Amino acid sequence: MISPDELYEVIRVALTVNGAAAEKAEIQAANLVEGELRGHASHGIRRLRVLIERMRKGLIDPNVEPDLKWIAPAVLRVDGKRGFGPVVAQRAIDEAVARAEETGIALAAISNSSHIGMLAPYVESIAKRGQAALLLTTSEALVHAWGGRRATVGTNPIGIGVPSQGEPLVLDMSTASVSMGKVIDYAATGRALPDGWAVDAFGHPTSDGRAAVDGGAISPFGGPKGYALGIALEALVGVLTATAFGTHVVGTLDTELPATKGDLLICVSLERLGLQGMLPLLEQYFDEVRQTGVAAPVDIPGDRARRARGAHLTNGIRVDREVWTRALAYAEGSLAHD
Amino acid sequence: MISPDELYEVIRVALTVNGAAAEKAEIQAANLVEGELRGHASHGIRRLRVLIERMRKGLIDPNVEPDLKWIAPAVLRVDGKRGFGPVVAQRAIDEAVARAEETGIALAAISNSSHIGMLAPYVESIAKRGQAALLLTTSEALVHAWGGRRATVGTNPIGIGVPSQGEPLVLDMSTASVSMGKVIDYAATGRALPDGWAVDAFGHPTSDGRAAVDGGAISPFGGPKGYALGIALEALVGVLTATAFGTHVVGTLDTELPATKGDLLICVSLERLGLQGMLPLLEQYFDEVRQTGVAAPVDIPGDRARRARGAHLTNGIRVDREVWTRALAYAEGSLAHD
Numbered sequence: 001m002i003s004p005d006e007l008y009e010v011i012r013v014a015l016t017v018n019g020a021a022a023e024k025a026e027i028q029a030a031n032l033v034e035g036e037l038r039g040h041a042s043h044g045i046r047r048l049r050v051l052i053e054r055m056r057k058g059l060i061d062p063n064v065e066p067d068l069k070w071i072a073p074a075v076l077r078v079d080g081k082r083g084f085g086p087v088v089a090q091r092a093i094d095e096a097v098a099r100a101e102e103t104g105i106a107l108a109a110i111s112n113s114s115h116i117g118m119l120a121p122y123v124e125s126i127a128k129r130g131q132a133a134l135l136l137t138t139s140e141a142l143v144h145a146w147g148g149r150r151a152t153v154g155t156n157p158i159g160i161g162v163p164s165q166g167e168p169l170v171l172d173m174s175t176a177s178v179s180m181g182k183v184i185d186y187a188a189t190g191r192a193l194p195d196g197w198a199v200d201a202f203g204h205p206t207s208d209g210r211a212a213v214d215g216g217a218i219s220p221f222g223g224p225k226g227y228a229l230g231i232a233l234e235a236l237v238g239v240l241t242a243t244a245f246g247t248h249v250v251g252t253l254d255t256e257l258p259a260t261k262g263d264l265l266i267c268v269s270l271e272r273l274g275l276q277g278m279l280p281l282l283e284q285y286f287d288e289v290r291q292t293g294v295a296a297p298v299d300i301p302g303d304r305a306r307r308a309r310g311a312h313l314t315n316g317i318r319v320d321r322e323v324w325t326r327a328l329a330y331a332e333g334s335l336a337h338d
Numbered sequence: 339m340i341s342p343d344e345l346y347e348v349i350r351v352a353l354t355v356n357g358a359a360a361e362k363a364e365i366q367a368a369n370l371v372e373g374e375l376r377g378h379a380s381h382g383i384r385r386l387r388v389l390i391e392r393m394r395k396g397l398i399d400p401n402v403e404p405d406l407k408w409i410a411p412a413v414l415r416v417d418g419k420r421g422f423g424p425v426v427a428q429r430a431i432d433e434a435v436a437r438a439e440e441t442g443i444a445l446a447a448i449s450n451s452s453h454i455g456m457l458a459p460y461v462e463s464i465a466k467r468g469q470a471a472l473l474l475t476t477s478e479a480l481v482h483a484w485g486g487r488r489a490t491v492g493t494n495p496i497g498i499g500v501p502s503q504g505e506p507l508v509l510d511m512s513t514a515s516v517s518m519g520k521v522i523d524y525a526a527t528g529r530a531l532p533d534g535w536a537v538d539a540f541g542h543p544t545s546d547g548r549a550a551v552d553g554g555a556i557s558p559f560g561g562p563k564g565y566a567l568g569i570a571l572e573a574l575v576g577v578l579t580a581t582a583f584g585t586h587v588v589g590t591l592d593t594e595l596p597a598t599k600g601d602l603l604i605c606v607s608l609e610r611l612g613l614q615g616m617l618p619l620l621e622q623y624f625d626e627v628r629q630t631g632v633a634a635p636v637d638i639p640g641d642r643a644r645r646a647r648g649a650h651l652t653n654g655i656r657v658d659r660e661v662w663t664r665a666l667a668y669a670e671g672s673l674a675h676d
Contacts, residue, residue: 072442072610074412104410105445107606132574147637148630162573171570173563203632222560225511228639229567231627232509235500236470238623239616240606245623266604268445268578272410278577285576285583289569292486294541299485301566 001316002324008033011048014330018052020062024087028062031086031117036317039308042181043118046323051084051114052330053255060084060114066091074103080113082258088113089122092265097131100269109241110263115252119159120172120305122265127161127168130276131267135159138237138261141247143176144217146227149203151217152246154261155179156233160301163270165283170302175230177221180213187213196223237264339654340662346371349386352668356390358400362425366400369424369455374655377646380519381456384661389422389452390668391593398422398452404429412441418451420596426451427460430603435469438607447579448601453590457497458510458643460603465499465506468614469605473497476575476599479585481514482555484565487541489555490584492599493517494571498639501608503621508640513568515559518551525551534561575602 008029015025028051035043054060059082066088067079076095080088092108100106116122119135126133139154155176162169178197186193187209200206201215212218220226238245241262251259270276290297319327346367353363366389373381392398397420404426405417414433418426430446438444454460457473464471477492493514500507516535524531525547538544539553550556558564576583579600589597608614628635657665 071612072607073440074444075442075606075611077611102411103441104413105443105604106412107443109611132578134574145627145630145636147632147634148627149632150630152627152630158567160570160574162570162577164573169570169573171566173566203630221563225559225564228509228511229496232498232500232507232639235502235507235620235623236472236498239500239608239613239620240470240611242613242616245620246626248623266443268413269410270577273413273415273447273578274409275577275580278580282573282577282583285573285586288584289483289486289490292483292488292490292541294485294487296485298483301570 002319003316004033004037004313007036007045007317007319010327010331011045014048014052014327015055015062017331017333018055020055020084024062024084027087027090028084031121034121035118036319037309037312038118038120038305039312040118041320042179045319045327047115047117048323048327048330050253050255054114057255058082059251059255059258066113068092068095070099074099074106076106076108078108078110078113080110083113085114085116085263089116089263089265092263093122093126093267096265096267097126097129097269100131100267101272104272105266105268107240108265110265111241111243112259113263114259116263118172119157120170120302123159123161123172124168124170124302126267127163127170130163130271131269132163133159133161134266135161135264136233136237137263138234138243138249140249140253142180142218143220143227143230144199144203145231146220146224147203149199149201149217150215153220153227153230154234154246154249155218156230156237158229158233162282163279164286165279166286167302167306169286169300170305172305175220175226175233177219177226180218183209183212183218237262240264340657341654342371342375342651345374345383345655345657348665348669349383352386352390352665353393353400355669355671356393358393358422362400362422365425365428366422369459372459373456374657375647375650376456376458376643377650378456379658380517383657383665385453385455386661386665386668388591388593392452395593397589397593397596404451406430406433408437412437412444414444414446416446416448416451418448421451423452423454423601427454427601427603430601431460431464431605434603434605435464435467435607438469438605439610442610443604443606445578446603448603449579449581450597451601452597454601456510457495458508458640461497461499461510462506462508462640464605465501465508468501468609469607470501471497471499472604473499473602474571474575475601476572476581476587478587478591480518480556481558481565481568482537482541483569484558484562485541487537487539487555488553491558491565491568492572492584492587493556494568494575496567496571500620501617502624503617504624505640505644507624507638508643510643513558513564513571515557515564518556521547521550521556575600578602
């Protein structure tokens with residue numbers, strides 16, 4: 001088990017050794033640690049290799065300042081200029097949150113920015129600043145359309161934060177039934193995929209992980225509704241951020257291509273709208289729902305990640321040995337020519 | 339089969355006979371006909387009885403003007419004052435769309451308004467005016483929390499409209515796995531419920547429709563993710579419209595209580611943001627997705643309802659005999675003291 005502080009420090013140094021300025025490296029490192037803390041290793045230190053390879057190839061420019069422009073009174077256009085996703089997102093959030101205190105609602109449309117990481121930390125932080133937040137991001141096409149073959153839709157996650165009197169509601173979920181990482185794990189070990197996870201190259205449901213990976217696709221969550229939601233979010237983000245759609249979204253998983261996805265943030269100030277009186281009522285509602293649990297209290301979105309975060313802060317984080325060894329080497333500069 | 343024109347005329351007259359002014363009756367009647375045209379009888383003429391009963395009891399005031407106030411530059415607060423849902427929504431939409439042409443994005447938060455009907459016609463009309471739209475509405479608690487017993491979450495539908503070069507994307511889906519109407523139908527005929535539709539009073543999955551109706555609840559679509567999305571939308575709408583949560587949402591299915599749900603609209607002007615160039619790219623993406631169909635072209639959200647609408651316009655609409663007889667009686671004034 002590795003302590004969160006050590007994890008953070010190794011990532012921070014690895015990014016710095018590879019050319020990132022202190023402040024930018026700190027934000028990006030904290031982002032990966034948050035992925036680990038919340039129990040999503042796929043958004044954690046595992047991403048360090050791709051980040052550093054992309055930095056070395058100029059696909060990420062870690063020290064650039066994003067270009068922010070208010071193109072309408074309540075709409076901010078952000079050109080990330082190939083910067084770190086979390087750095088660009090944080091700048092956009094700070095601007096949009098401040099503007100929403102005047103206009104009530106504000107939108108930030110981000111393009112040309114690197115992988116943003118988990119959505120939860122962003123919407124949670126906005127909710128803790130007293131604003132409701134909706135955060136969307138497009139991603140590589142890995143999901144098939146309902147009734148279709150081949151991957152044409154991203155895993156397009158949706159993030160929602162709503163302030164409450166206690167802890168905010170924090171939703172962060174992909175519109176896919178499962179992550180491609182998990183399907184690859186199943187394929188590697190030959191385990192049968194559960195029903196509803198994937199289709200083969202012919203668009204037929206399959207339990208064979210290799211068939212899913214080789215020309216197949218993962219399935220949307222919840223059948224046709226999950227597909228409909230996923231493609232609606234893809235359309236919304238792509239149009240409003242003027243970025244790519246479907247198979248044209250590249251550059252967050254690979255180490256070869258500029259990132260073409262978009263990030264979309266909408267935030268609404270409760271204070272500006274005089275809505276703080278709603279917070280105790282929402283908390284009361286959450287408590288009513290929690291108490292309906294059959295075996296244990298029901299989770300409100302955010303509860304589970306909060307528990308995982310607490311446990312990881314106390315007990316440390318389990319990191320894959322190979323991933324950790326590589327991270328240490330990056331931090332020591334000995335993987336300078338990997 | 340009844341022609342859409344005849345259906346509209348009977349509803350319009352029924353509302354007028356019962357006290358609605360011509361213009362308001364026309365909007366409400368057109369809304370119910372749209373439900374039928376798109377193949378959702380649950381949002382069609384079947385709702386006329388509840389509407390008229392609510393009008394007679396003063397729970398709907400058909401001729402009142404909603405109170406609209408811009409409480410921030412981009413946020414409109416709408417007090418529906420017990421008016422017809424579609425009438426209030428249309429006023430709010432017209433104001434918000436016009437404002438978004440200036441501010442880029444605008445939000446309308448509606449309270450104290452009657453049932454809004456299907457979301458699709460609204461977001462489609464906004465998309466056809468060149469704006470992206472997100473429309474949410476809360477509804478009576480009919481859905482259980484994941485891992486919970488009893489209904490504590492609404493069926494909380496989500497509506498999204500995105501302009502394209504051809505027909506817009508139009509998403510309108512409930513976050514429940516099935517409608518309560520369908521569960522009641524199954525219960526009445528003794529058919530077994532499919533897996534995933536409902537739980538009994540103890541929170542255990544059940545195939546017994548009566549167990550679902552008697553103290554049980556319908557299930558969210560897509561398992562824990564559908565629940566998380568549904569409660570996130572409930573929190574978002576409830577807080578931002580300052581309306582009720584969970585079991586405190588009443589007044590759209592019953593004929594006894596004032597409506598306590600909220601409607602939330604966000605619209606974004608593509609023209610204001612210089613994004614019209616994205617429309618052919620989105621259309622191209624939709625065509626790419628359609629062509630991945632295994633047996634037939636894949637549907638983009640909105641396609642199926644568009645086909646249903648075309649067929650119903652040509653062939654007419656099948657209406658339950660009892661519902662139709664009652665509507666005719668309302669229109670003739672012979673059910674004045676029903």
